[in-house]
Amino acid sequence: MESIAITEATAAGDRRRTPARSEPLYAAVDLGTNNCRLLIARRTADGFEVVDAFSRIVRLGEGVGATGRLQPAAIHRTMAALRICAGKIRRQNVILSRAVATEACRQASNFPTFRDRVRRETGIELEMIPAGEEARLAAAGCAPLLDPAVPHAIIFDIGGGSTELTWLEFDSDGHAVTLDAVSIPFGVVSLAEQHGGHEVSAETYEAMSAATMAALAEFEARNNLRGLIAQGRVQMIGSSGTVTTLAGVHLGLPRYIRSQVDGCTLTFEEARGASRMLLGLDYAARAAYPCIGRDRADLVLAGCAILEAICETWPVGRLRVGDRGVREGILFDLLAEAQRRHAAKPSG
Template sequence: MADFFPPDGDRRAGTNRSDKSGKVADFRYKRSSKPKAKGKPGHAKPHGRNSGKSRRRPERDDSRGNNARAPASPPTFAPHNQTRPHPRQAYAALDLGTNNCRLLIARPSGPDFTVIDAFSRVVRLGEGLANSGRLSDEAMDRTLGALSICADKLRRRNVFLARSVATEACRRAANGAAFIERVRQETGIALDIISAQEEARLAVLGCHILLEQGDSPAVIFDIGGGSTELVLLEPGEAVPRIVDWQSVPWGVVSLSDTVPRTGYTDADRSARYAEMRRVVRDSFTPFAERIGAAAKGPDIRLLGTSGTVTTLASLHLELPHYDRNAVDGLIVPSHSMRAISTRLSAMSPDERSQLPCIGRDRAELVVAGCAILESILDIWPAQRLGVADRGIREGILRSLMAAELKPHPAGQEAS
């Protein structure tokens, strides 16, 4: 399923930006060939995962945790001169969102790929952005710590080809471009600020294989930290064609910041949740009206990719802890997701934090995610909802591998 398909046409909404992302990849990574000075602080020799000489504590990769540590100093990257990859060569995709920093490293495996390393951390890069218009110093420092770990993994895994993207927070922030340059200087990672259209395309490419089979219209949505993307797909295609799409500036972080808490009573929580749903519904309405009858009817297929839908799916299954294998590809009755959303919105943050698969990091933000999800179900009242724990990173990997591993005429190299 390493199919690659480009954005279709120019049917976009909510942006006047160019939707062409010129950068294909960041680096062909390898360890620096420059010798390191012996004994110089902050320049330890490369070492294995279990090396007893390392001063760093062992890092733990936990998609629901926040306890990995940054390396003592940023690694140095140099371009890889190899022009054609070996089938077992490693590829990487890094997605820096408004709330999370995620890395996936994988090798081709038949028509798909096998993950060999991963990292995820809640960095809250967009915290306060909706009100200030800027990335805060604290948020940038948190994010740099996570990106330093990603840079170390890219070096140690000897990644052949990688692409690193940044989304809504860096698109909106007045100091977004300056932060991208700081990341490059301090970690060696060259982040590409992609358009909302490119973000939607990559999310679809990464998760469309989890759509229910059928000839009815399909909508894939991605509830992020700073934005939500809605994509209408043409039915009946093995590799679906994007018919229309929209991105709205409401994600779990931006919506939480824009509709803040005004009190702690049941009535206060109910009023805030209703206002969140109103704000989101008003933003979705133009897209719903534009696509009209093309996405109507009870047989419409919905697929959601985000921390919101995977968290709610975990609660639906009553899992004691998050299990990607149980959640990714799950089909959940929509009425169950609505019931869980209503229950969570009425709880206090402390009550939500005690629930399995939520914890402190998601206790506040999950309410905004529930409001976005219910607004989507209001517009498209599907009986079932597909759940995907995959998206942009997987889309990047598929596109990189498809472009690099496709056959080339004799005497020609990949461009």
């Protein structure tokens, strides 16, 4: 994985500016169990610049665990979000795009029907990707946050229906190489639906964390990460709404501010303190808390329980927070593909 910078067009004029023909645009859509996310970007000298973005909580995976099917209300919410994505992609004259669907769609027997409807009504070609590809994309999206001075890294992405983990090391040329990856079937939506998310007791919280730890045990057994952690040779990066929310809570932000969260560092003690503070609040208090709101109030504690399990299993002591992941990984792939196509064109 090459370390590539990500910049954002921050001035209002930059966001509205139509790119010149020499600046083609690329789009990435990540349709997860909980969120529908879009990034549109252009290449820069050292990475890419985001020119448009969209994110909406759609809860596509609501009820999938119990029924094995995408539910009509969830499909309706998701189609509305995908129509917005499609409109932005058309207006920006994107030349290359990729749209992926993850755990909820992997579990749903009616995904083919849903995929065909998305294509028919929005023009978006939705691709259901396996868990290994999701983990690869999430890790690639976070690669710019890696410290090459630390030889190994754990990158995790706590999603709605699953959690992806990637174990990396730097080779002799300074490139990050994936050694192992796993997807465990524990995410904020699936755990909240199983254990309840509105009112969470300390016992329920511990049960969610213990179940996650049990699921992580095999990955630890075959890689012995703890041995390298004891030598100080491992870094950790967390990419998800859970870690970005906890960072915002810890920082005391009056509202979510990406520039202050993305790339910041949380010690395990700070993360646990924020988690336990939220555990002491009822649903209404969590919903009223800055950086959480009603859309996340019933899911955040499930995410905290997963995070605590990860931190307990691999006591690195601190983690780098990434407000980035699958979408950014897709964009890096698209930039590389465009470069290959350009190089393959006959000269003259």
